[in-house]
Amino acid sequence: MPPLVKQEDINQARELIYKIAGLYMPQNKDSVIGNRLNKLSRELDIQNYPDFFTALKRGQFKQDFINAFTTNKTDFFREGFHFKDMIERVLPERLQYSEPLKVLCAASSTGEEPYSIAATLLFAKEICQSNTQVSIQAIDINTSVLEVARTGNYVVDTRLNPLPTWMELEDYFDITRLNEHEVSVCAKQNLKKILNFKQYNLCSPTYPFGTRDFDIIFCRNVLIYFKVEDQEQILQKLFSYLKFRGTLYLGHSESILGLAPKVDRLGQNIFVKVAE
Protein backbone atom coordinates (compact mmCIF):
# COMPACT_ATOMS: atom_id res chain seq x y z
CA MET A 1 0.00 0.00 0.00
CA PRO A 2 1.41 3.46 -0.86
CA PRO A 3 1.47 5.87 2.09
CA LEU A 4 -1.51 8.19 2.45
CA VAL A 5 -0.87 11.55 0.74
CA LYS A 6 -1.39 14.42 3.20
CA GLN A 7 -1.94 18.09 2.32
CA GLU A 8 1.59 18.93 3.54
CA ASP A 9 2.99 16.33 1.08
CA ILE A 10 1.05 17.97 -1.75
CA ASN A 11 2.35 21.41 -0.72
CA GLN A 12 5.91 20.11 -0.53
CA ALA A 13 5.64 18.46 -3.98
CA ARG A 14 4.21 21.71 -5.41
CA GLU A 15 7.13 23.69 -4.02
CA LEU A 16 9.76 21.24 -5.25
CA ILE A 17 8.46 20.78 -8.81
CA TYR A 18 8.43 24.56 -9.12
CA LYS A 19 11.96 24.83 -7.81
CA ILE A 20 13.34 21.98 -9.94
CA ALA A 21 11.47 22.38 -13.25
CA GLY A 22 9.68 25.73 -12.98
CA LEU A 23 6.30 23.97 -13.25
CA TYR A 24 3.59 25.81 -11.37
CA MET A 25 0.79 23.62 -10.03
CA PRO A 26 -1.73 25.85 -8.24
CA GLN A 27 -4.21 24.59 -5.65
CA ASN A 28 -6.76 23.48 -8.22
CA LYS A 29 -4.16 20.87 -9.27
CA ASP A 30 -3.96 19.28 -5.80
CA SER A 31 -5.70 16.10 -6.93
CA VAL A 32 -3.28 15.79 -9.88
CA ILE A 33 -0.35 16.20 -7.49
CA GLY A 34 -1.85 13.56 -5.18
CA ASN A 35 -2.29 11.07 -8.05
CA ARG A 36 1.23 11.62 -9.30
CA LEU A 37 2.67 11.14 -5.81
CA ASN A 38 0.70 7.89 -5.49
CA LYS A 39 2.02 6.62 -8.82
CA LEU A 40 5.57 7.63 -7.96
CA SER A 41 5.39 5.95 -4.55
CA ARG A 42 4.44 2.67 -6.25
CA GLU A 43 7.26 3.01 -8.80
CA LEU A 44 9.93 3.90 -6.24
CA ASP A 45 8.47 1.98 -3.31
CA ILE A 46 8.23 5.15 -1.21
CA GLN A 47 7.26 4.33 2.39
CA ASN A 48 7.13 7.81 3.77
CA TYR A 49 6.82 11.14 1.92
CA PRO A 50 8.79 13.39 4.32
CA ASP A 51 11.83 11.08 3.97
CA PHE A 52 11.36 11.03 0.21
CA PHE A 53 11.30 14.86 0.06
CA THR A 54 14.42 15.05 2.21
CA ALA A 55 16.20 12.71 -0.22
CA LEU A 56 14.87 14.71 -3.17
CA LYS A 57 16.25 17.94 -1.71
CA ARG A 58 19.65 16.22 -1.48
CA GLY A 59 19.43 15.48 -5.21
CA GLN A 60 18.24 11.85 -5.10
CA PHE A 61 15.28 10.76 -7.30
CA LYS A 62 15.27 14.14 -9.02
CA GLN A 63 14.80 12.76 -12.53
CA ASP A 64 12.06 10.31 -11.42
CA PHE A 65 10.26 13.23 -9.79
CA ILE A 66 10.53 15.38 -12.93
CA ASN A 67 9.38 12.52 -15.17
CA ALA A 68 6.39 11.88 -12.92
CA PHE A 69 5.31 15.53 -12.75
CA THR A 70 5.46 16.62 -16.40
CA THR A 71 2.43 16.42 -18.67
CA ASN A 72 3.42 14.92 -22.01
CA LYS A 73 0.29 14.99 -24.17
CA THR A 74 1.24 15.44 -27.82
CA ASP A 75 0.24 14.31 -31.32
CA PHE A 76 1.54 14.10 -34.87
CA PHE A 77 0.88 17.32 -36.84
CA ARG A 78 -0.91 18.87 -33.84
CA GLU A 79 -2.25 22.36 -34.65
CA GLY A 80 -1.85 21.58 -38.33
CA PHE A 81 -1.95 25.23 -39.46
CA HIS A 82 1.64 25.65 -38.23
CA PHE A 83 2.85 22.94 -40.62
CA LYS A 84 0.77 24.50 -43.40
CA ASP A 85 2.43 27.86 -42.67
CA MET A 86 5.87 26.25 -42.92
CA ILE A 87 4.99 24.68 -46.28
CA GLU A 88 3.28 27.72 -47.79
CA ARG A 89 5.13 30.72 -46.37
CA VAL A 90 8.42 29.92 -44.62
CA LEU A 91 10.03 27.10 -46.56
CA PRO A 92 9.54 28.07 -50.25
CA GLU A 93 11.55 31.22 -49.60
CA ARG A 94 14.00 29.94 -47.01
CA LEU A 95 14.93 26.78 -48.93
CA GLN A 96 16.23 28.89 -51.81
CA TYR A 97 19.30 29.80 -49.71
CA SER A 98 22.25 27.47 -49.38
CA GLU A 99 22.79 28.39 -45.70
CA PRO A 100 21.67 25.44 -43.46
CA LEU A 101 18.20 25.79 -41.99
CA LYS A 102 17.86 25.05 -38.27
CA VAL A 103 14.72 24.40 -36.24
CA LEU A 104 14.39 24.25 -32.45
CA CYS A 105 11.57 22.18 -31.01
CA ALA A 106 11.37 23.16 -27.33
CA ALA A 107 9.44 20.67 -25.14
CA SER A 108 9.33 17.93 -27.77
CA SER A 109 7.78 15.28 -25.48
CA THR A 110 7.65 11.77 -27.02
CA GLY A 111 8.73 13.10 -30.42
CA GLU A 112 5.58 13.26 -32.56
CA GLU A 113 6.04 17.02 -32.94
CA PRO A 114 9.71 17.04 -34.09
CA TYR A 115 9.10 14.07 -36.44
CA SER A 116 6.16 16.01 -37.94
CA ILE A 117 8.48 19.00 -38.41
CA ALA A 118 11.15 16.75 -39.94
CA ALA A 119 8.70 15.22 -42.44
CA THR A 120 7.44 18.71 -43.35
CA LEU A 121 10.99 19.92 -44.00
CA LEU A 122 11.89 16.96 -46.21
CA PHE A 123 8.58 17.21 -48.09
CA ALA A 124 9.18 20.93 -48.74
CA LYS A 125 12.76 20.24 -49.86
CA GLU A 126 11.41 17.74 -52.37
CA ILE A 127 8.80 20.17 -53.75
CA CYS A 128 11.27 23.05 -53.90
CA GLN A 129 14.04 20.79 -55.26
CA SER A 130 16.30 22.30 -52.65
CA ASN A 131 19.71 21.12 -51.49
CA THR A 132 19.63 23.23 -48.33
CA GLN A 133 20.77 21.26 -45.28
CA VAL A 134 18.06 21.05 -42.62
CA SER A 135 18.23 19.99 -38.97
CA ILE A 136 16.08 19.97 -35.88
CA GLN A 137 17.21 20.24 -32.27
CA ALA A 138 14.53 18.82 -29.99
CA ILE A 139 14.70 19.34 -26.22
CA ASP A 140 12.69 18.20 -23.23
CA ILE A 141 13.31 17.94 -19.50
CA ASN A 142 11.75 14.48 -19.17
CA THR A 143 14.21 11.66 -19.91
CA SER A 144 11.60 8.92 -20.41
CA VAL A 145 9.80 10.85 -23.17
CA LEU A 146 13.18 11.51 -24.81
CA GLU A 147 13.86 7.76 -24.81
CA VAL A 148 10.57 7.12 -26.62
CA ALA A 149 11.34 9.95 -29.03
CA ARG A 150 14.71 8.48 -29.95
CA THR A 151 13.10 5.17 -30.97
CA GLY A 152 10.67 6.97 -33.32
CA ASN A 153 8.14 4.15 -32.97
CA TYR A 154 4.48 4.88 -32.23
CA VAL A 155 1.01 3.41 -32.23
CA VAL A 156 -1.48 6.00 -33.45
CA ASP A 157 -5.23 5.86 -33.03
CA THR A 158 -6.33 7.61 -36.21
CA ARG A 159 -9.73 8.50 -34.72
CA LEU A 160 -7.97 10.70 -32.16
CA ASN A 161 -5.03 11.77 -34.31
CA PRO A 162 -5.95 11.73 -38.01
CA LEU A 163 -2.77 11.69 -40.09
CA PRO A 164 -2.30 14.27 -42.86
CA THR A 165 -3.06 13.40 -46.46
CA TRP A 166 -1.23 16.34 -48.05
CA MET A 167 2.08 14.47 -48.09
CA GLU A 168 3.08 10.89 -48.88
CA LEU A 169 3.63 9.88 -45.27
CA GLU A 170 5.14 6.57 -46.42
CA ASP A 171 8.15 8.51 -47.73
CA TYR A 172 9.02 9.34 -44.12
CA PHE A 173 7.40 6.68 -41.94
CA ASP A 174 6.88 2.91 -42.12
CA ILE A 175 3.15 2.61 -41.57
CA THR A 176 1.43 -0.68 -40.76
CA ARG A 177 -2.27 -1.09 -39.98
CA LEU A 178 -2.71 -2.88 -36.66
CA ASN A 179 -6.51 -2.95 -36.46
CA GLU A 180 -9.53 -0.89 -37.54
CA HIS A 181 -8.39 2.28 -35.78
CA GLU A 182 -4.72 1.88 -34.96
CA VAL A 183 -1.61 2.08 -37.09
CA SER A 184 2.01 1.56 -36.21
CA VAL A 185 4.07 4.56 -37.32
CA CYS A 186 7.88 4.23 -37.37
CA ALA A 187 10.10 7.12 -38.36
CA LYS A 188 12.44 6.28 -41.23
CA GLN A 189 16.13 6.93 -41.20
CA ASN A 190 15.78 10.03 -43.40
CA LEU A 191 13.90 11.75 -40.53
CA LYS A 192 16.13 10.41 -37.77
CA LYS A 193 19.20 11.68 -39.60
CA ILE A 194 18.13 15.32 -39.31
CA LEU A 195 16.91 15.13 -35.70
CA ASN A 196 18.81 15.46 -32.48
CA PHE A 197 17.21 14.95 -29.05
CA LYS A 198 18.71 16.45 -25.91
CA GLN A 199 17.63 16.82 -22.33
CA TYR A 200 17.32 20.44 -21.36
CA ASN A 201 15.44 22.51 -18.79
CA LEU A 202 13.78 25.59 -20.27
CA CYS A 203 14.23 27.29 -16.90
CA SER A 204 18.03 27.12 -17.10
CA PRO A 205 19.60 30.59 -17.19
CA THR A 206 20.93 30.09 -20.73
CA TYR A 207 20.51 27.48 -23.42
CA PRO A 208 23.35 25.61 -25.19
CA PHE A 209 22.83 27.25 -28.58
CA GLY A 210 24.44 30.09 -30.47
CA THR A 211 22.78 33.50 -30.58
CA ARG A 212 20.26 33.74 -33.45
CA ASP A 213 20.92 30.10 -34.32
CA PHE A 214 17.43 29.10 -35.42
CA ASP A 215 15.24 29.95 -38.40
CA ILE A 216 12.17 28.46 -36.74
CA ILE A 217 11.30 27.80 -33.10
CA PHE A 218 8.39 25.66 -31.98
CA CYS A 219 7.49 26.20 -28.31
CA ARG A 220 4.00 24.83 -28.03
CA ASN A 221 1.83 23.73 -25.14
CA VAL A 222 4.49 24.05 -22.48
CA LEU A 223 4.44 27.73 -21.44
CA ILE A 224 0.95 27.16 -19.98
CA TYR A 225 2.59 25.13 -17.19
CA PHE A 226 4.70 28.08 -15.98
CA LYS A 227 3.93 31.26 -14.04
CA VAL A 228 3.53 34.30 -16.29
CA GLU A 229 6.80 35.85 -15.09
CA ASP A 230 8.64 32.60 -15.92
CA GLN A 231 6.91 32.35 -19.31
CA GLU A 232 8.19 35.87 -19.98
CA GLN A 233 11.78 34.85 -19.18
CA ILE A 234 11.64 31.67 -21.25
CA LEU A 235 10.23 33.58 -24.22
CA GLN A 236 12.96 36.23 -23.92
CA LYS A 237 15.64 33.53 -23.92
CA LEU A 238 14.14 31.59 -26.82
CA PHE A 239 13.79 34.81 -28.78
CA SER A 240 17.51 35.52 -28.48
CA TYR A 241 18.18 32.23 -30.32
CA LEU A 242 15.80 33.10 -33.19
CA LYS A 243 17.16 34.73 -36.36
CA PHE A 244 15.88 38.09 -37.56
CA ARG A 245 12.75 37.34 -39.69
CA GLY A 246 12.65 33.87 -38.08
CA THR A 247 9.32 32.32 -37.10
CA LEU A 248 8.10 31.41 -33.62
CA TYR A 249 5.14 29.05 -33.21
CA LEU A 250 3.34 29.02 -29.86
CA GLY A 251 0.54 26.71 -28.67
CA HIS A 252 -3.07 27.78 -29.18
CA SER A 253 -3.62 29.04 -25.63
CA GLU A 254 -0.22 30.67 -25.16
CA SER A 255 0.68 34.32 -25.42
CA ILE A 256 3.63 36.31 -26.79
CA LEU A 257 3.54 38.59 -23.69
CA GLY A 258 6.30 41.24 -23.57
CA LEU A 259 7.72 40.28 -26.99
CA ALA A 260 4.66 41.74 -28.73
CA PRO A 261 6.45 44.91 -29.98
CA LYS A 262 9.24 42.83 -31.52
CA VAL A 263 7.13 40.55 -33.70
CA ASP A 264 4.74 40.59 -36.61
CA ARG A 265 1.64 38.60 -35.70
CA LEU A 266 0.38 36.42 -38.51
CA GLY A 267 -2.51 34.90 -36.53
CA GLN A 268 -2.93 31.39 -35.08
CA ASN A 269 -0.02 32.09 -32.75
CA ILE A 270 2.50 32.46 -35.59
CA PHE A 271 5.04 35.24 -34.93
CA VAL A 272 7.85 36.64 -37.08
CA LYS A 273 10.78 38.37 -35.39
CA VAL A 274 11.15 41.93 -36.65
CA ALA A 275 13.29 43.48 -33.88
CA GLU A 276 15.87 42.37 -31.33
Ligand SMILES: C[S@@+](CC[C@H](N)C(=O)[O-])C[C@H]1O[C@@H](n2cnc3c(N)ncnc32)[C@H](O)[C@@H]1O
Ligand atom coordinates in the same frame (compact mmCIF):
# COMPACT_ATOMS: atom_id res chain seq x y z
C1 LIG B 1 2.16 18.94 -23.19
S1 LIG B 1 3.76 18.51 -23.75
C2 LIG B 1 3.81 19.43 -25.26
C3 LIG B 1 4.47 18.65 -26.35
C4 LIG B 1 4.53 19.33 -27.71
N1 LIG B 1 5.27 20.56 -27.66
C5 LIG B 1 3.16 19.55 -28.28
O1 LIG B 1 2.72 20.71 -28.38
O2 LIG B 1 2.49 18.57 -28.65
C6 LIG B 1 4.79 19.50 -22.66
C7 LIG B 1 6.24 19.01 -22.62
O3 LIG B 1 7.01 20.01 -21.95
C8 LIG B 1 8.04 19.36 -21.22
N2 LIG B 1 8.55 20.27 -20.16
C9 LIG B 1 7.92 20.62 -19.02
N3 LIG B 1 8.70 21.43 -18.29
C10 LIG B 1 9.84 21.60 -19.00
C11 LIG B 1 11.04 22.32 -18.76
N4 LIG B 1 11.21 23.03 -17.64
N5 LIG B 1 12.00 22.28 -19.69
C12 LIG B 1 11.85 21.54 -20.83
N6 LIG B 1 10.74 20.82 -21.11
C13 LIG B 1 9.74 20.86 -20.19
C14 LIG B 1 7.34 18.12 -20.66
O4 LIG B 1 8.25 17.12 -20.28
C15 LIG B 1 6.43 17.72 -21.82
O5 LIG B 1 7.02 16.73 -22.62
